[in-house]
Amino acid sequence: DALEGHGLRLAELLPETQTALRAILPPDASVRNPVDMLAAATAGQYAQSLGILLDDPGVHSVMVVLPPPPMESAGGVARALIPIIFAAGKPVVVALMGERMIQEAVEYFRAARVPEYRFPERAASALAVLTERARKVSDAAGELPLRLPDTRPDEARRALDDWRAAGGAPGEFLPFEVVGDMLAAYDIPVPRALPAATVAEAVDLAWQVGFPVALKVASPDIVHKTEVGGVLLNLTGPDEVAAGFATVTANARAAAPAARLDGVHVQRMVTSGQEVIIGAVQDPQFGAVVMFGSGGVEVEGLRDVEFALAPLTRGDATGLLERTWAGRRLAGFRNLPPADRAAVLDMIRRLGQLAADFPELAEIELNPVRVLPDGEGAFAVDVRARLAPDWPPGGRGLSE
Incomplete structure (x- = not known):
């Protein structure tokens, strides 16, 4: 029922598939x-059966429901x-x-990044997402490459490695300059x-x-600068800048006495345009997931966001725009007036890559x-x- 509710249907197994299973x-x-397979199924029977089912050309995906087997451990089956x-x-x-x-x-599957769930209904939902993703990728084959060719991951890697060599640690937020260098390597525009x-x-x-x-107050310990009074906008002259420096640093010290303060960042203002948010997180099973929606102060209030698997x-990317008010408003x-929708689509794909x-x-968040x-x-x-707290888990980034 759950599979059918998500637009999937049970495959009709070929006679030779059924014969192989029966054997x-x-x-x-x-x-x-x-x-x-009955409760007494062994780990070997699970593995053989899965292989047989995957070999059936009429089977496009498989959901394995695994209760604790009485004859051996669930870990052995995994x-x-x-x-x-x-x-x-x-x-x-x-x-x-x-x-x-x-x-x-659970531990074996998670270490291998195999999607696992506690309830078949959740697994059915995930399978529907994966199936739709596979369909979209297949539809796009030959039209648009998943990987953008005009990116420079080696430059981004150098910026990240230099920060690590200077003492940057897993779990920490990256300095603004490092993030800016990584974005520049992927041609994502950031005001100087x-x-x-x-x-x-x-x-x-x-x-x-x-x-x-x-x-903007410069501190590796203050993530949401606006919330501590660490941002001043539209400063139009040197006197305002001098007074603003004292204001944002004093506000930051008062709100976060233990935070490290490195001064401020001076940034050219972009005074017009619609505001959106583009971000990405690492899902433990599906990898990089990109977010798009209403940005600025509207993020938490409107909750107008959608997600897609990366690379896109x-x-x-177009689907993210069509499924959000922020995207349709462009x-x-x-x-x-109409905004530069093409530039947003390009930025979404670059951040996903x-x-x-x-x-x-x-x-990583652009907001x-x-x-x-x-x-x-x-x-x-x-x-x-922010760097993952448990990196590296036995390897380095995919760009290496």
Whole structure:
């Protein structure tokens, strides 16, 4: 019922598939779909049966429902299934039932990044998502490459490795400059922002980048700068910059006394455009997942966000826009002129590629992204990224 509710249907197994299953399973087992192997099934029978089912051309995906087997451990079954799943060219999800008795299997599947769930209904939902993803990728084949060719992951890798060599640790938020360098390597536009440790440096830099400017407190320990009064916008002259430096640093010290303060960042203002958010996180089973929606102060209030697996095709990115108010509004609404939708689609795909290339980035967020009128581009006004606390889990990023 759950599978049918998600638009999937049970495959009709070929006669030779049923014959192969009958040859390895007990006489009382059901070899029709859904296959019932009976409780006494061994790890070897699970693995053989999964291989046989995946070889059936009429089977496009498989959901394995695994209760605690009485004859051996669930972990033993998991170890037997994982190589078959890795070799499969079709989606496979696992529903593990039995609480503590299946914990060993849970750990094996999670270590192997095999999707596993406690309830068949959740597994059916995931299988529907994977099947739809496979369909979209197949539809896009030959039209748009999943990997953007004009990105420079080696440059981004150098920026991240230099920060690590200087003492950056897993679990920490990356300095603004490092995130900016990584985004630049993927041609994601960020308004020029320069660090200033003193009032005099902040004033000099404001003249360099051009007024009006924004001041943002520079601290690796303060993620949400606006919430501590660490951001001032539209400063139009040197006197405002000098006073603003004192204000944002004082606000930050008052709100977070233990935080490290490195001064401020002076950034050229992007004063117009619609605001959206583009981000990415690493799902423990599906890998990089991209988020898009209403940005700025609207993020938490509207909860207007959608997600897609990375890397994205143009169709995937278009779907994010079509499923959100923020995306639909880019076409123009009331007094809002049409915004540069093409620039947003490009930025979504580039950030998705970066997240897929660097699985050690637990999260990366561009908020707000200012989208200018059609043909004028989009800029990531504020950015943040955090390294996974448990990286590396036995390997390095995919870009290496």
